[in-house]
Amino acid sequence: xxxxxxxxxxxxxxxxxxxxxxxxxxxxxxxxxxxxxxxxxxxxxxxxxxxxxxxxxxxxxxxxxxxxxxxxxxxxxxxxxxxxxxxxxxxxxxxxxxxxxxxxxxxxxxxxxxxxxxxxxxxxxxxxxxxxxxxxxxxxxxxxxxxxxxxxxxxxxxxxxxxxxxxxxxxxxxxxxxxxxxxxxxxxxxxxxxxxxxxxxxxxxxxxxxxxxxxxxxxxxxxxxxxxxxxxxxxxxxxxxxxxxxxxxxxxxxxxxxxxxxxxxxxxxxxxxxxxxxxxxxxxxxxxxxxxxxxxxxxxxxxxxxxxxxxxxxxxxxxxxxxxxxxxxxxxxxxxxx
Amino acid sequence: xxxxxxxxxxxxxxxxxxxxxxxxxxxxxxxxxxxxxxxxxxxxxxxxxxxxxxxxxxxxxxxxxxxxxxxxxxxxxxxxxxxxxxxxxxxxxxxxxxxxxxxxxxxxxxxxxxxxxxxxxxxxxxxxxxxxxxxxxxxxxxxxxxxxxxxxxxxxxxxxxxxxxxxxxxxxxxxxxxxxxxxxxxxxxxxxxxxxxxxxxxxxxxxxxxxxxxxxxxxxxxxxxxxxxxxxxxxxxxxxxxxxxxxxxxxxxxxxxxxxxxxxxxxxxxxxxxxxxxxxxxxxxxxxxxxxxxxxxxxxxxxxxxxxxxxxxxxxxxxxxxxxxxxxxxxxxxxxxx
DNA sequence: TTGTACGCGTTATCAA
DNA sequence: TTGATAACGCGTACAA
Numbered sequence: 001x002x003x004x005x006x007x008x009x010x011x012x013x014x015x016x017x018x019x020x021x022x023x024x025x026x027x028x029x030x031x032x033x034x035x036x037x038x039x040x041x042x043x044x045x046x047x048x049x050x051x052x053x054x055x056x057x058x059x060x061x062x063x064x065x066x067x068x069x070x071x072x073x074x075x076x077x078x079x080x081x082x083x084x085x086x087x088x089x090x091x092x093x094x095x096x097x098x099x100x101x102x103x104x105x106x107x108x109x110x111x112x113x114x115x116x117x118x119x120x121x122x123x124x125x126x127x128x129x130x131x132x133x134x135x136x137x138x139x140x141x142x143x144x145x146x147x148x149x150x151x152x153x154x155x156x157x158x159x160x161x162x163x164x165x166x167x168x169x170x171x172x173x174x175x176x177x178x179x180x181x182x183x184x185x186x187x188x189x190x191x192x193x194x195x196x197x198x199x200x201x202x203x204x205x206x207x208x209x210x211x212x213x214x215x216x217x218x219x220x221x222x223x224x225x226x227x228x229x230x231x232x233x234x235x236x237x238x239x240x241x242x243x244x245x246x247x248x249x250x251x252x253x254x255x256x257x258x259x260x261x262x263x264x265x266x267x268x269x270x271x272x273x274x275x276x277x278x279x280x281x282x283x284x285x286x287x288x289x290x291x292x293x294x295x296x297x298x299x300x301x302x303x304x305x306x307x308x309x310x311x312x313x314x315x316x317x318x319x320x321x322x323x324x325x326x327x328x329x330x331x332x333x334x335x336x337x338x
Numbered sequence: 339x340x341x342x343x344x345x346x347x348x349x350x351x352x353x354x355x356x357x358x359x360x361x362x363x364x365x366x367x368x369x370x371x372x373x374x375x376x377x378x379x380x381x382x383x384x385x386x387x388x389x390x391x392x393x394x395x396x397x398x399x400x401x402x403x404x405x406x407x408x409x410x411x412x413x414x415x416x417x418x419x420x421x422x423x424x425x426x427x428x429x430x431x432x433x434x435x436x437x438x439x440x441x442x443x444x445x446x447x448x449x450x451x452x453x454x455x456x457x458x459x460x461x462x463x464x465x466x467x468x469x470x471x472x473x474x475x476x477x478x479x480x481x482x483x484x485x486x487x488x489x490x491x492x493x494x495x496x497x498x499x500x501x502x503x504x505x506x507x508x509x510x511x512x513x514x515x516x517x518x519x520x521x522x523x524x525x526x527x528x529x530x531x532x533x534x535x536x537x538x539x540x541x542x543x544x545x546x547x548x549x550x551x552x553x554x555x556x557x558x559x560x561x562x563x564x565x566x567x568x569x570x571x572x573x574x575x576x577x578x579x580x581x582x583x584x585x586x587x588x589x590x591x592x593x594x595x596x597x598x599x600x601x602x603x604x605x606x607x608x609x610x611x612x613x614x615x616x617x618x619x620x621x622x623x624x625x626x627x628x629x630x631x632x633x634x635x636x637x638x639x640x641x642x643x644x645x646x647x648x649x650x651x652x653x654x655x656x657x658x659x660x661x662x663x664x665x666x667x668x669x670x671x672x673x674x675x676x
Numbered sequence: 677t678t679g680t681a682c683g684c685g686t687t688a689t690c691a692a
Numbered sequence: 693t694t695g696a697t698a699a700c701g702c703g704t705a706c707a708a
Contacts, residue, residue, distance in 0.1 A: 004684095004686065006685075015696070016685085016687090017694080017696080018694060020687055021688095021694090028693095029693070033693085047444075047446045047452065048685075048686065048687095049456055049684090051392045051686095052389075052685035053686055054686090055687090055689040056685075057700090077414075078414060081468075082413075098438070099437060105435075107433050110383075114385065117340060119388060149398045196692090225623050247514075255623055259625075265679095285593055285594075327383070337682055341703065342701055348686095352679085353678065353680075354679090355677045355678080355679065355680080355681095355702090356678060356706085359704090365677090366677065386701080386702065387700090389702095390700070390703090391683090391703080393684050393702075394684055394685095396702085406701040443679090618693090680706085681695080681704100681706090682703105682704090682706105683704090686699100688697100689696105689697085690695100690696090690697085690698100691695085691697095692695075
């Protein structure tokens with residue numbers, strides 16, 4: 001049978017409160033009893049029952065994670081699941097535990113904030129959230145410390161991948177290869193990251209005095225391979241005006257683009273070079289292996305963890321803070337060699 | 339400020355226990371008060387604080403998930419994360435919530451079972467567990483209802499993909515294509531599924547009077563693409579005795595095998611056909627797109643959920659039960675057409 | 677049908 | 693330095 005704090009107290013001829021103080025390192029206790037208790041606790045393997053603990057104290061040692069609005073997809077997302085994993089590893093080091101925030105509790109529909117208060121979560125990590133979701137906005141503007149990865153909105157402290165840097169690396173790489181006819185392929189602009197990449201692309205192209213017009217960017221209508229394929233066909237049809245370099249804002253789209261080009265007899269990288277974005281596992285196994293922008297999911301997750309933990313310890317006034325994590329260009333075989 | 343059950347009781351001039359009975363549908367209550375209370379609860383959005391609830395009752399409406407021994411990998415696994423997602427969707431319908439079981443609580447190291455008891459989880463789902471992990475064995479043999487996906491061990495109720503069926507489908511497909519020289523490529527035999535596929539392959543080959551000898555199976559030393567590539571090179575070297583069909587027990591290995599064959603000038607599917615296993619996202623985008631055995635992760639997850647929920651409601655004596663989920667063969671372009 | 681009283685296991689406050 | 697006592701919020705016998 002499980003020992004309670006009362007059992008432990010009895011067996012040591014002490015009061016429960018004394019045990020509690022020692023276990024939680026609070027209050028003044030004589031070194032002797034402290035040691036005696038600690039030793040006993042160690043041996044008997046006593047651990048406070050967390051529900052009782054949470055009920056009585058304020059803290060739950062728990063961090064809520066808003067992972068996805070569309071709960072039907074989720075864990076398998078190559079980018080976000082990595083961030084989450086890294087975040088998890090980091091916070092667990094410090095004794096916290098993560099729980100997935102959902103919008104129901106038993107048979108009740110709750111807002112995210114209600115759920116958080118009900119569970120007394122100490123902080124919230126937001127990944128893959130729609131910034132217009134009132135549920136999320138409510139949490140962000142509450143008193144609960146929040147940090148996000150990849151989501152930027154008012155009053156929110158965010159850790160994001162440096163999207164501008166990725167695009168600049170891409171264009172610079174093209175320039176290094178003496179290419180000047182560069183176009184971009186973006187996913188749907190509902191995602192902030194695609195917006196940023198678009199903007200940077202335009203600005204940097206202009207900045208570098210490269211040709212930029214309405215044909216310089218193509219926006220895919222979806223995120224998947226097939227959508228990329230359709231874009232690739234469009235590009236292939238510009239027979240008299242093929243680009244030398246295509247910057248595609250996601251690897252999966254890039255895969256589609258490449259296949260479509262090849263289907264039309266345009267060789268990659270001989271006729272045109274392609275750079276992807278994300279460096280998903282498969283990028284290195286594609287044919288041709290994909291030159292791409294690698295995002296440092298591990299750093300994003302662990303910095304998010306650090307910052308959230310800090311905010312929990314020392315609550316600060318909420319305001320928008322954005323920290324950028326550098327990306328790197330991984331050169332493979334979808335781009336010409338120098 | 340958050341309302342408690344006492345607040346609600348006061349405002350309705352009733353006793354807290356009355357409210358509790360109504361909310362939890364227990365005890366006899368007059369229709370009038372029931373309705374009155376329900377209405378008020380609805381409007382005020384009262385929801386019992388879960389920690390207090392769990393502390394007081396036995397149930398936590400929570401299902402623990404043992405997801406991985408190596409916590410450093412995890413969410414992104416294409417096969418298991420899908421099962422988990424499906425499981426999660428299913429149990430959430432019925433008011434349960436999933437939590438990831440870890441082996442620490444605050445600053446204490448706990449066994450899985452201790453953790454479960456501490457949190458009062460109502461049941462446990464095991465995915466990706468090492469069957470020799472004493473931690474897991476302890477949970478399985480405890481009084482807590484358990485169900486596993488893809489893990490088989492004594493006293494455990496398991497839902498698994500029908501591995502034998504996958505192999506039989508593969509061999510039958512080869513036969514349909516009039517191929518008789520069939521070999522198999524397996525991943526490391528540390529995984530039960532690979533073992534089963536191996537055994538089935540041998541038995542069914544013999545059963546069909548097909549040639550089976552020490553060259554009929556090659557076991558890759560790892561799970562990844564590179565490992566598959568090495569196996570592919572080995573196969574390619576058997577110039578005078580190439581197989582007509584290669585059954586590879588994982589898509590990722592198959593990708594490697596195919597590339598290695600091609601590198602040696604052996605064309606797929608013209609010279610040799612390849613069937614993969616798993617039907618991961620990328621299988622359809624590979625070149626050539628991969629004929630493969632599709633595992634029904636959704637069915638596995640949701641059946642696991644059903645069975646676990648049932649076991650929680652009506653605890654049954656623990657014994658080994660294994661239920662199989664059918665697989666299907668998806669025909670693509672890595673195999674000859676008929 | 678409703679209400680009273682106690683227990684769940686812990687922490688915090690205050691007194692000794 | 694230690695202990696008694698009262699919350700924390702809820703469920704549940706049992707009494708009314």
